[in-house]
Amino acid sequence: MKNFLILGGGLSGIEAAIKLKNKGYNVTLVSDRDYLFIYPISIWIPVKEISFEDSAIKLSVLQKKHGFNLVIQKVESIDVLNKKVVLEYSELTYDYMFIALGMHKVNVKGVENTLSICTAPEQSITIANELEKLVNKGSGKIAVGFGGNPKDANGSAVRGGPAFELLFNISTHLKKKKLRDKFELNFIAPMAEPGKKMGKKAFGNLSKFFKHYKINQHLGKKILGFNKGEILFEGDKKLESDLIIFISGGAGHSVLQNSGLPLSEAGFVKTLPTCQVEGFSEIYAIGDSAELLGPKWAAKQGHMAEIMADIAAYNVHQQITGSNKTKSYVDKISITCIMDSGDGAALISRTIKKESMIMLPIVGHWLKKAWGLYYKNSKLKRIPRIPGM
Ligand SMILES: Cc1cc2nc3c(=O)[nH]c(=O)nc-3n(C[C@H](O)[C@H](O)[C@H](O)COP(=O)(O)OP(=O)(O)OC[C@H]3O[C@@H](n4cnc5c(N)ncnc54)[C@H](O)[C@@H]3O)c2cc1C
Structure with missing residues (x-):
């Protein structure tokens, strides 16, 4: 055999x-x-x-x-x-x-001053602890973002979705704690149009998410590196942040x-x-x-x-x-994702033939939760597999 x-x-x-x-x-x-x-x-x-x-x-x-x-x-x-x-x-x-x-991941200067949701799984716990410290303090500045890899010709190794999801979830989390107005949330990315891969419709709607979740965007400026509590952009621009979550290019x-x-x-x-x-x-x-x-x-x-x-x-x-x-x-290439925001989600799909984004307030969040349960239970043979899923 x-x-x-x-x-x-x-x-x-x-x-x-x-x-x-x-x-x-x-x-x-x-x-x-x-x-x-x-x-x-x-x-x-x-x-x-x-x-x-x-x-x-x-x-x-x-x-x-x-x-x-x-x-x-x-x-x-x-x-x-x-x-x-x-x-x-x-x-x-x-x-x-x-x-x-x-x-x-691409090694970015000073990346040790940041945390990532897309690296060693344990970092997700460190992020939770750091976020809790800020919540207990009652105010703060949080930046979440992602970068690319200039050597990756088609940019397929950019991991943007989790950055968006984490930002929106943090905003929802702070709102639930009645602290949203005490925090400044910033999104950082060196590309001028991050998220464009998802398709015109989804990309067009992203700005609505940023507005709804009150997130400032810092786009199109090369990120030179990070100091403790500080993001360094080209042109001597700096952004202070108590917590920096950065997903380097793959x-x-x-x-x-x-x-x-x-x-x-x-x-x-x-x-x-x-x-x-x-x-x-x-x-x-x-x-x-x-x-x-x-x-x-x-x-x-x-x-x-x-x-x-x-x-x-x-x-x-x-x-x-x-x-x-x-x-x-x-x-079979497609982009398929449920972009979660903690209080809902958007169902995004892009294939060679078409692209779509369906907003699913409240129910979308539970749809992604249901997918998680399906994934675990089907892999453990507790429930049958749905063909193609
Ligand atoms: C936060 C986050 C959210 C995401 N959300 C979505 C989503 O909503 N939808 C979606 O479709 N995709 C999503 N993705 C992408 C998806 O998770 C990845 O594309 C997928 O995990 C890739 O699977 P993989 O098996 O190639 O790699 P991985 O899942 O990363 O698995 C790699 C495996 O190799 C092992 N390994 C690594 N190095 C060694 C070594 N030296 N020796 C032995 N073992 C080693 C690791 O332990 C691991 O078991 C997300 C990714 C992240 C990080």
Whole structure:
């Protein structure tokens, strides 16, 4: 039986492990964390709507449900010539390998003076604690923003959605605490039109959100770095802030650097539309680790990570069984998200054919909550999977 090695136990790695197990393969999943972190719902940890544990599933529980082998160790290096992966304390070989390690971030000067919702999951708890301190103080200035990676040609590694969601949620949280007018909320981004990827309609409506949640925007100015309590823009402009939450642009995972795999300038693994790595028939790259093909507005998202896992599992199975059938994930590219604001949400969709944004006051918030419950319970086989979700 063919041995599959999956590197990474995030959204794409888990989906691939489930799909490959369903096809009867021997699957070993390696993760440096012993839990799957559901990033899309982690936006509620800072405002204490959910706990850290609510946003995580123990990998050992998923292992028992789906029957894959599990190794909790850090991947140190990948040796594609000898089909070997070096872990912290051991080595593993493979017949087929799926790279699902997620991504790293561009290093911005002084970034240690900021916190991020899109990095080590534990930072969401630190943000919650820092926010609570400010709430207890009764007033303050909070800035949330994101940057890009100039080396990322199509800008697919910009992670803007969580910044918007966190800002709107913080505003709602402060309003509930009857402190909204005591706080200054600022949004920072170096691009002139952040959020434009979501489509004209959604982008057009963003300004309404900023107005409604009383958030100042500081856009189109290069962010040179951060000091403690201070954001430094080009042109000697500074913005003071008691709490700075900044999501740097995405960059390829550092383990991939010397792996011998083909990488884009930004460090993402180059693949064919089948997710097979260029020049390596036994390696597939899925989720945030892979260079995203397709239209310029394509964005690295969880739902795309799952689609890529599904397509890769299908294609590798066809390859092993000698079929010449293949599927392309590029045909399925879309932006789909429920942009939550704590008291509602907007349902945003962009495909090659159309784009839309539907405002869902109150109910949208519960829709995203319901998605979180669906995600967890369906992965734990407590409820059936809805096809395509
Ligand atoms: C705050 C936030 C909100 C988001 N909201 C949405 C949303 O609403 N909708 C949406 O579609 N997408 C959303 N996304 C994007 C989505 O979460 C990602 O696209 C998705 O998680 C990518 O899946 P992945 O498997 O590629 O990477 P990840 O989920 O990041 O998983 C990577 C895995 O690799 C492991 N790993 C990393 N390095 C090593 C190593 N050296 N050794 C071993 N294991 C390692 C990690 O522990 C992890 O298990 C959001 C992202 C964030 C951060």
